[in-house]
Amino acid sequence: MLTATSATPTSAPALLAEGVSKAFVSGQQRTQVLDGLSLSLNAGELTLISGPSGCGKSTLLAILSGLQKVDSGRVHALGSELGLLDLRALERFRLQHTGFVFQGFNLFPALSAFEQVELPLNHMGLSRVEARRRAQESLEEVGLAHRMRLRPSELSGGEKQRVAIARALAKEPELLFADEPTSALDAANGQMIIDILHRIARAHGTTVLCVSHDPRLVVHADRVLAMEDGRILSDRRPHAPDASDHGTPS
Amino acid sequence: MVALARKTLIYEWRRFLPAMLAVGFAGLLQLLQIALVLGIFGSTSLYITGSSADVWIGYPGTQSVGSGRTIDADVESHVLMDPAVQRVEPYIWVDGDWRGPAETGGVSVFVSGIDPSADGLMFSKALPADLRARLAEPDAVVVDRSVLDQLGVELGQTATINGHPVRVVGISSGLRALGGVNVLCSLDTARRLDDDPADAGPTYLVARLRDPSQAEAVAARLRGDTAFGPYTTWSAKDFAKISVRYWLFDTGAGAGVLFLAGIVFLVGAVITSQTLIAAVNGSVREYATLNALGVGVGALRKVVLEQAFWVGALGLLGAGALGVVLMLLARSQDVPVVLNVPAALACILLVMGLAAVSGLAAMRSLRRADPATLLR
Numbered sequence: 001m002l003t004a005t006s007a008t009p010t011s012a013p014a015l016l017a018e019g020v021s022k023a024f025v026s027g028q029q030r031t032q033v034l035d036g037l038s039l040s041l042n043a044g045e046l047t048l049i050s051g052p053s054g055c056g057k058s059t060l061l062a063i064l065s066g067l068q069k070v071d072s073g074r075v076h077a078l079g080s081e082l083g084l085l086d087l088r089a090l091e092r093f094r095l096q097h098t099g100f101v102f103q104g105f106n107l108f109p110a111l112s113a114f115e116q117v118e119l120p121l122n123h124m125g126l127s128r129v130e131a132r133r134r135a136q137e138s139l140e141e142v143g144l145a146h147r148m149r150l151r152p153s154e155l156s157g158g159e160k161q162r163v164a165i166a167r168a169l170a171k172e173p174e175l176l177f178a179d180e181p182t183s184a185l186d187a188a189n190g191q192m193i194i195d196i197l198h199r200i201a202r203a204h205g206t207t208v209l210c211v212s213h214d215p216r217l218v219v220h221a222d223r224v225l226a227m228e229d230g231r232i233l234s235d236r237r238p239h240a241p242d243a244s245d246h247g248t249p250s
Numbered sequence: 251m252v253a254l255a256r257k258t259l260i261y262e263w264r265r266f267l268p269a270m271l272a273v274g275f276a277g278l279l280q281l282l283q284i285a286l287v288l289g290i291f292g293s294t295s296l297y298i299t300g301s302s303a304d305v306w307i308g309y310p311g312t313q314s315v316g317s318g319r320t321i322d323a324d325v326e327s328h329v330l331m332d333p334a335v336q337r338v339e340p341y342i343w344v345d346g347d348w349r350g351p352a353e354t355g356g357v358s359v360f361v362s363g364i365d366p367s368a369d370g371l372m373f374s375k376a377l378p379a380d381l382r383a384r385l386a387e388p389d390a391v392v393v394d395r396s397v398l399d400q401l402g403v404e405l406g407q408t409a410t411i412n413g414h415p416v417r418v419v420g421i422s423s424g425l426r427a428l429g430g431v432n433v434l435c436s437l438d439t440a441r442r443l444d445d446d447p448a449d450a451g452p453t454y455l456v457a458r459l460r461d462p463s464q465a466e467a468v469a470a471r472l473r474g475d476t477a478f479g480p481y482t483t484w485s486a487k488d489f490a491k492i493s494v495r496y497w498l499f500d501t502g503a504g505a506g507v508l509f510l511a512g513i514v515f516l517v518g519a520v521i522t523s524q525t526l527i528a529a530v531n532g533s534v535r536e537y538a539t540l541n542a543l544g545v546g547v548g549a550l551r552k553v554v555l556e557q558a559f560w561v562g563a564l565g566l567l568g569a570g571a572l573g574v575v576l577m578l579l580a581r582s583q584d585v586p587v588v589l590n591v592p593a594a595l596a597c598i599l600l601v602m603g604l605a606a607v608s609g610l611a612a613m614r615s616l617r618r619a620d621p622a623t624l625l626r
């Protein structure tokens with residue numbers, strides 16, 4: 001029997017990055033954003049990547065979720081090597097396995113909360129009934145059962161972000177990526193968002209990777225990776241019994 | 251399925267309004283232009299389409315009804331000998347100078363001398379029977395309602411054509427001509443009005459066949475003989491086509507029409523595509539989010555195209571409604587406007603084509619909906 005802390009991976013990791021490097025070239029200037037970074041994430045955990053602005057957190061997230069290509073290194077997500085998939089296959093992979101929550105809520109002004117959530121489900125080949133059932137359930141799960149018919153202009157910032165989470169959640173993804181999901185919100189709403197993300201990891205076994213420079217979120221995460229200048233400096237588990245560093249990967 | 255395209259169109263209608271107006275006005279302009287062209291240039295073949303002759307016989311090389319020369323009168327008996335021919339009658343065209351009772355100066359008129367008998371072929375579809383009967387009186391003429399002011403004449407008054415007195419015995423409608431004024435009279439009257447001594451025979455002979463569907467064959471058959479001096483034959487349909495084509499292309503009017511159609515299309519497409527592009531750009535982050543969630547670029551393109559389609563359809567609806575009103579108004583003012591099914595279809599096709607082109611242009615800006623840009 002393994003301990004409840006699951007400090008060691010029980011099976012193949014949900015997300016695995018090996019020696020990932022990424023640089024951006026603009027004009028004469030070349031910025032090495034990620035430099036030989038390796039990382040492994042377990043299913044069912046909320047992992048927080050924290051670090052100063054511009055250290056490469058969002059770039060790492062884009063690479064791990066298949067939205068951006070690496071210069072060198074490899075990324076395995078749920079056993080597939082993302083670098084080997086073409087644009088179409090990546091779209092299909094994202095459709096089936098991933099959810100996203102962004103800093104901006106990116107909701108269509110014309111659609112009600114319910115429709116925002118239902119829309120991506122329509123493209124997953126689900127029946128109409130199933131899509132509606134899932135949309136309903138997800139909105140209930142983020143506590144918006146009573147706001148489902150409202151458009152974004154009638155919702156508060158926190159509610160909008162909860163709709164965005166429900167939109168990602170309704171797909172029942174194995175991987176959920178969130179980039180600065182709380183930075184446009186006040187403390188109370190930010191708190192609520194991170195609670196919901198945590199609950200999703202627990203209840204659905206979803207691998208949640210959240211990026212934030214907000215230190216207040218640290219206490220809510222199962223695991224915290226501190227990043228600086230394209231490298232992971234520390235890897236901590238705030239709630240683990242010994243609460244000590246597990247060493248720096250890579 | 252959540253109807254994203256339609257819901258956005260309704261919710262953000264203000265944003266799409268310029269595109270709908272552009273499409274609508276482009277459609278309306280094309281519609282009115284086509285209707286006017288058909289109306290005006292259709293009147294150049296009125297002599298043919300308003301008559302029930304199946305075969306026309308005239309001087310070789312004639313390009314439009316108004317530019318015919320006289321042919322030998324004996325051709326008539328030759329044509330009558332063909333067993334397919336049921337009836338032949340002469341048609342005399344005289345270019346005249348009209349002097350009315352009012353101070354109008356000289357007006358150039360096209361005198362059509364026709365057989366006024368009840369079963370006459372010329373203008374059988376355009377001239378009411380009672381007016382036709384009245385033409386049998388010597389020096390009687392019928393003119394169109396729309397040119398009374400121009401001719402400075404009223405019903406019952408007398409005027410002169412080429413110095414010969416004529417009397418207006420009837421006023422008709424739908425007899426407008428291009429570049430002059432149509433005056434209808436009997437063959438006898440027309441002969442009196444013609445002061446050119448060189449004109450001996452009729453300008454045309456027109457024939458009705460027992461079987462109108464044989465027009466092409468009979469026209470070809472009658473063409474061969476040269477015993478009666480120069481003449482040639484056309485089926486009525488061919489001659490109408492030649493006549494309209496002459497006006498459309500040899501006068502440069504057609505080129506002007508096409509040019510204007512092109513400009514209208516271009517301006518409409520620019521405004522519409524700019525509006526649609528702005529709409530796509532306004533939602534580019536939402537589209538990118540959908541793509542991040544795995545909704546394919548193809549599906550997003552469909553949304554943009556569907557929006558373009560609705561913009562086109564709604565613009566067309568507006569153009570159609572306004573077009574009908576304007577055409578009725580034009581009709582009531584005797585402005586020659588005609589719209590047939592092919593022309594209306596061409597209009598619809600043009601407008602939907604405009605919307606489609608604009609949609610395709612807008613689709614290109616979906617490229618900016620790259621989900622990686624949402625991660626910064």
Ligand SMILES: Nc1ncnc2c1ncn2[C@@H]1O[C@H](COP(=O)(O)OP(=O)(O)O)[C@@H](O)[C@H]1O
Nearest residue numbers: 024033052053054055056057058059060625626
């Ligand atoms: N598309 C890009 N082109 C050029 N430079 C980029 C691009 N994306 C990110 N960068 C640069 O990479 C660095 C890391 O960016 P990012 O991953 O967004 O940082 P963080 O999310 O940690 O604030 C920054 O210096 C940024 O300017």
Ligand SMILES: [Mg+2]
Nearest residue numbers: 057058625626
């Ligand atoms: Mg960032």
